[in-house]
Amino acid sequence: MNMKADVTRRTLLDVQDLHTVFEKDGNEVHAVNQVSFDVKEGEILAIVGESGSGKSITAMSLLRLIPSPPGRIVGGRVLFNDQDLLDLDDEQIRRLRGRDIAMIFQEPMTSLNPSLRIGRQLAEPLRVHGSVPKEKVRERCLELLRQVRLGDPEKRLDAYPHELSGGMRQRVMIAMGLACLPKLLIADEPTTALDVTVQAQILELLRDLVRANNSSMMLITHDLGVVARYADRINVMYAGRIVERGTAEEIFHHPKHPYTLGLMESMPRLDQAPGSRLTPIPGQPPDLSDPPPGCPFHPRCRFAEARCRSERPPLEQITDNHWKACWVDTDAKR
Amino acid sequence: MNASVEPAAVTATPARPAKRRKPLPKPLAFCARLCRERPLGAVGALICLLLLFTGIFADLIAPQGYNAINPIDRLKAPSAEYWFGTDQLGRDIFARVVHGARLSVIVAFAATTLSIVISALLGILSGYFGGRLDMFIQRLVDGWMCFPDLILLIVAVAVLGPGTWQIIVILGLLFGISGSRIVRGAVLSARQNVYVHAAQSMGASSTRILWHHILPNVMAPLIVLYTTRLAAVILAESGLSFLGLGIPPPSPSWGGMLSLDGRSYMFQAPWLAIIPGIALTVVVFGINMFGDALRDMLDPRMRGGSGRYLARVKRAIGV
Amino acid sequence: MGAYVLRRLLALIPTLLIASVIVFGVVRLVPGDVLDLMLSENAYSSNAPDDRAQLEKALGMDKPLYMQYLSWAGNALRGDLGESLWRNTPVTEEIGARLGVTLELGILALLIALIIALPVGIFSAIRQETLADNVGRSFSILALAIPNFWLGTLVVILPALWWGWSPPTEMTPFFEDPIENLKTFLVPSLILGTSLSAVIMRMTRTMMLEVLRQDYIRTAWAKGLRERSVVLVHAVKNAMIPVITLVGILVPILFGGTVIIEQIFRLPGLGQLLLEAVSTRDYPIITGVFLVTGVVVMLVNLIVDLCYGYLDPKVRFDR
Numbered sequence: 001m002n003m004k005a006d007v008t009r010r011t012l013l014d015v016q017d018l019h020t021v022f023e024k025d026g027n028e029v030h031a032v033n034q035v036s037f038d039v040k041e042g043e044i045l046a047i048v049g050e051s052g053s054g055k056s057i058t059a060m061s062l063l064r065l066i067p068s069p070p071g072r073i074v075g076g077r078v079l080f081n082d083q084d085l086l087d088l089d090d091e092q093i094r095r096l097r098g099r100d101i102a103m104i105f106q107e108p109m110t111s112l113n114p115s116l117r118i119g120r121q122l123a124e125p126l127r128v129h130g131s132v133p134k135e136k137v138r139e140r141c142l143e144l145l146r147q148v149r150l151g152d153p154e155k156r157l158d159a160y161p162h163e164l165s166g167g168m169r170q171r172v173m174i175a176m177g178l179a180c181l182p183k184l185l186i187a188d189e190p191t192t193a194l195d196v197t198v199q200a201q202i203l204e205l206l207r208d209l210v211r212a213n214n215s216s217m218m219l220i221t222h223d224l225g226v227v228a229r230y231a232d233r234i235n236v237m238y239a240g241r242i243v244e245r246g247t248a249e250e251i252f253h254h255p256k257h258p259y260t261l262g263l264m265e266s267m268p269r270l271d272q273a274p275g276s277r278l279t280p281i282p283g284q285p286p287d288l289s290d291p292p293p294g295c296p297f298h299p300r301c302r303f304a305e306a307r308c309r310s311e312r313p314p315l316e317q318i319t320d321n322h323w324k325a326c327w328v329d330t331d332a333k334r
Numbered sequence: 335m336n337a338s339v340e341p342a343a344v345t346a347t348p349a350r351p352a353k354r355r356k357p358l359p360k361p362l363a364f365c366a367r368l369c370r371e372r373p374l375g376a377v378g379a380l381i382c383l384l385l386l387f388t389g390i391f392a393d394l395i396a397p398q399g400y401n402a403i404n405p406i407d408r409l410k411a412p413s414a415e416y417w418f419g420t421d422q423l424g425r426d427i428f429a430r431v432v433h434g435a436r437l438s439v440i441v442a443f444a445a446t447t448l449s450i451v452i453s454a455l456l457g458i459l460s461g462y463f464g465g466r467l468d469m470f471i472q473r474l475v476d477g478w479m480c481f482p483d484l485i486l487l488i489v490a491v492a493v494l495g496p497g498t499w500q501i502i503v504i505l506g507l508l509f510g511i512s513g514s515r516i517v518r519g520a521v522l523s524a525r526q527n528v529y530v531h532a533a534q535s536m537g538a539s540s541t542r543i544l545w546h547h548i549l550p551n552v553m554a555p556l557i558v559l560y561t562t563r564l565a566a567v568i569l570a571e572s573g574l575s576f577l578g579l580g581i582p583p584p585s586p587s588w589g590g591m592l593s594l595d596g597r598s599y600m601f602q603a604p605w606l607a608i609i610p611g612i613a614l615t616v617v618v619f620g621i622n623m624f625g626d627a628l629r630d631m632l633d634p635r636m637r638g639g640s641g642r643y644l645a646r647v648k649r650a651i652g653v
Numbered sequence: 654m655g656a657y658v659l660r661r662l663l664a665l666i667p668t669l670l671i672a673s674v675i676v677f678g679v680v681r682l683v684p685g686d687v688l689d690l691m692l693s694e695n696a697y698s699s700n701a702p703d704d705r706a707q708l709e710k711a712l713g714m715d716k717p718l719y720m721q722y723l724s725w726a727g728n729a730l731r732g733d734l735g736e737s738l739w740r741n742t743p744v745t746e747e748i749g750a751r752l753g754v755t756l757e758l759g760i761l762a763l764l765i766a767l768i769i770a771l772p773v774g775i776f777s778a779i780r781q782e783t784l785a786d787n788v789g790r791s792f793s794i795l796a797l798a799i800p801n802f803w804l805g806t807l808v809v810i811l812p813a814l815w816w817g818w819s820p821p822t823e824m825t826p827f828f829e830d831p832i833e834n835l836k837t838f839l840v841p842s843l844i845l846g847t848s849l850s851a852v853i854m855r856m857t858r859t860m861m862l863e864v865l866r867q868d869y870i871r872t873a874w875a876k877g878l879r880e881r882s883v884v885l886v887h888a889v890k891n892a893m894i895p896v897i898t899l900v901g902i903l904v905p906i907l908f909g910g911t912v913i914i915e916q917i918f919r920l921p922g923l924g925q926l927l928l929e930a931v932s933t934r935d936y937p938i939i940t941g942v943f944l945v946t947g948v949v950v951m952l953v954n955l956i957v958d959l960c961y962g963y964l965d966p967k968v969r970f971d972r
Binding site for chain 3: 063065067094095096097098099102103105107110111112113114115116124125128129160162173176
């Protein structure tokens, strides 16, 4: 964890004002609204939020995997090694997918093709990007399966997905994501569908492999516990926007945005007095086709002031490594 | 430590004051929905209504009847006098098509109703009582469904002889047996529902459970089955009549009007071949479209989701 | 896989048994004695009582019904389906001479249907809501409504009227001159294939759309695969599973279609044999054709099941 807040590292991915909308019943839903963030080389960056906050859509927008229609990226820039991914043509972005930026999805049960053998699916990124000479593909696949600590790799190559457990499938997905040694790995809720015991194993594995490959990772999750343990920096998303950003330590120990505060309070902690109650955030995330005026969180916010209802707060830097989008000084009010 | 902050209902939209509007009566509301959501279905419904109207008022629309022979006007092309022309006996094709609609309506509704009754009885018997009876019925249906519809129909006509009521009985039986599968499926899924278990444990009688719990669940698939069957029956009847095994002449069956007997005249008078075919196609198109729309609106289960491949297969061909 | 094939073969036996009972039952248990019918035909014009007894004995109809069934089924198993009543040729011989034509027509039609339906259906799905998609969908809606006997009639009549061209009706055996033979079959199988392709196309499109929404397709895109690989490798195989099922369900319908098409284009196939037999009341032939169609459908369903096993690994390994 020595890399936290290391500002000297080179920026690998620089997302500026990303804006993705979905067409729904004739309305425009702003799923990702003017989102900016960056990922440094060798860093694990987390994006945290409830489902529907736009974090998965953000991830898919980066690789232009948004189903269109109904989705559309309407603005912004996604600079990867100083090249705007939104400017690339279909063929160029295709070459980049799986080779430079790989992605792991949240549903291991359905993310593998049920009618193809594991070996075939695992070999695909290697073959299509020509990362390994043809005769070495099988060897590399075995190596990958060993790396993700899947027992009996020879046998697994000939297995079909339905013969593997959820955890095993997610390991296969990770192996597939890492196959071409991508510079950036996007892991979208990689452990949500798994048992708690398996979750920790998978995350450790992910972190170790990413570090070993000297890659960066964008970890997308709704689980603050995960974030605290594995991420270097955190972006908190709410209603399609980033509302707070900072190093993991800062966010975890000095949360400033009421939403982040709410997340922390709704989470069981070991340092809590036994018997004390968890406080869930009241209400529900807003309808993004018709968001409330002002700060999108104000209807659920216990600190909300008059200004919050009319004016949307911008994301502003408050310390060296801490940004928040809120009008209220929550520390003073607490 | 892994705490989830996922709220239970994330898709719900914030509550809004409900707009107060006078609700339309049910059938009217249904029509409005049909027009809005499935315009092609509305067109189909219109065609079905037109067919019904023509069938019922055939005597008023074409008072001369379907068999008024007029030897002087043989094989006349369509004109102001004879809208659709005349055939080799000088009969007005328009009158024959109109009365053919009546015949189609009679055969279609009678045979379909019969088939639905058979499907419902077999399906409920098999699905609700299960066990050996179910086994037995299902094996019989398996065997029955090995035979192509048309071959079964031809053999049955060979045995019973041609004629309107024979056709109705045969078609009703044929489609009734194959349709029982769909009803059985619906009964099985309804039976699994918790409330039926509850009702059973409270000591409700079988008939009561059937009437109050099973039947309401089977109604939607039955209605959908009814519409798809209407088209199938009309096509089957016209196919049989085309082969000369359906409703014997001079009855004006659309299929019969196209039959091989009249082939030699069709070269001189192509309208003989065109008009009845158009009538048939338009009607089948209309019923198909209406049936599709009805299915999507009434029976979302038959719409299928992922993994319900077989249901979709069956739906696509209306089995 | 071997065990799977064996299991499927064993499952065929009870179905075959029931189907044979149905064949026997439908033809025998009819109102109106077959004997009376036969005696009233001119071949047995003298209506003497000993004639009847003689005939009864000759056909084995003096024995109890189950004995009749057993001896009939036993003979059928040995490939003996009796003799034609009027021609005194073995039924198997008559059927053998005609089966080839029907199979050729059916297989060609199915091939044509698949060749049209699969690419258009797949393309329609990956280019949803484009002009091509709409054209494809309109075609299938239309083709579903047009009865094949009308389409066949039009193809015979209209080109003859406009250009003096009519499809060949003289059939050349395949092994004499394959080219000429295929020329005869081209138009009939095109007509039959077109109406089949509508259903398959619609199904292919629906299933492709369903599959393209799946998570593993997103995974395939994320790997950087080309569109061709995503569609052909990842989507099509999964979409084909239900389409194969559909083909199995369509085979009986296809069989019915051959009867009509053979009649229109005067192809000497099973359908024509059946219709001839119906008009002359040649019951052994009717029974034989009836049974053979059932068996052919069963065999095709077996093949479909095996394809299913090949495409869907779960089916192969489960149980």
